[in-house]
Amino acid sequence: MLKLEHVSVTFHPGTQLEKKALTDVSVTIHDGDFVTILGSNGAGKSTFFNVIAGKIPVTSGKVFLDEEDITEQKEHIRARQIGRLFQNPAMGTAGELSVEENLALAYSHSQRGMFSRAVTNADREFFAEHLKTLDMGLEDRLKTPIGLLSGGQRQAVALMMAVLNPPKILLLDEHTAALDPKSAHKILEITNQLIKQEQITALMITHNMKDALENGSRLLIFHDGRITKDFSGAEKSALKPEDVIHFYEV
Numbered sequence: 001m002l003k004l005e006h007v008s009v010t011f012h013p014g015t016q017l018e019k020k021a022l023t024d025v026s027v028t029i030h031d032g033d034f035v036t037i038l039g040s041n042g043a044g045k046s047t048f049f050n051v052i053a054g055k056i057p058v059t060s061g062k063v064f065l066d067e068e069d070i071t072e073q074k075e076h077i078r079a080r081q082i083g084r085l086f087q088n089p090a091m092g093t094a095g096e097l098s099v100e101e102n103l104a105l106a107y108s109h110s111q112r113g114m115f116s117r118a119v120t121n122a123d124r125e126f127f128a129e130h131l132k133t134l135d136m137g138l139e140d141r142l143k144t145p146i147g148l149l150s151g152g153q154r155q156a157v158a159l160m161m162a163v164l165n166p167p168k169i170l171l172l173d174e175h176t177a178a179l180d181p182k183s184a185h186k187i188l189e190i191t192n193q194l195i196k197q198e199q200i201t202a203l204m205i206t207h208n209m210k211d212a213l214e215n216g217s218r219l220l221i222f223h224d225g226r227i228t229k230d231f232s233g234a235e236k237s238a239l240k241p242e243d244v245i246h247f248y249e250v
Helices: 045-053 099-112 121-132 151-163 181-198 209-214 233-237
Strands: 002-011 019-029 034-039 060-065 082-085 169-173 201-205 218-223 226-232
Touching: 002 045, 019 045, 019 060, 019 226, 034 045, 034 209, 045 082, 045 169, 045 201, 082 151, 099 121, 099 151, 121 151, 151 181, 181 201, 218 233, 226 233
Parallel strands: 034 201, 034 218, 082 169, 169 201
Antiparallel strands: 002 019, 002 060, 218 226
16 A cells, blocks of 8 residues: 655745645555546646655655655665656666566566576576567567667566566556557556556556546546546546546646
């Protein structure tokens, strides 16, 4: 369970550049939730993710993961329990390394808290077995430098890297926005498949209202640094774009 209690973030406080990015945000994300997040640019979505990941400190408030106060915990420590995918498929992967070496780096770090790029035959079989479930032929490209893959293929590998040892929380930061429509659709299919298969608690920022409504079990809408709407269950399932547009500024 992830919980934020009265979290506020102010950049450049006390100066002419002062900006309140989050204001008194309190929310509980339950185990198994798949939360989609909408909001206009500057609404606080990315700051929300950066607070969860430990990339930026809070100005006030607390962050808890499974009832442990992680408010002051460093980003690299949180990364052992919190996975994150970014909009750019190149982020989070090493372009000069092969597919299997990237997977080995992610897997060894999540398993032992240390990095190793050595790939054993057992590792190779393990990676191939998991990549085969994506139905993209990546199991036959283990030796290919990941920088030579298409954007969709590279994002699929990055997603697999994030869930080989399932994190407690998976943050999907507009992870399909830079892909062509066909690749974006495929990555969303894979995302749903892996979240369900591994029973991962996930949050997904998107600017695509259709994707936000059709995916996940819960929808949060951010505006001006606050969560202004929280839809879940049957209420979310019944939502249509025209219902949401009243609360969401594009």
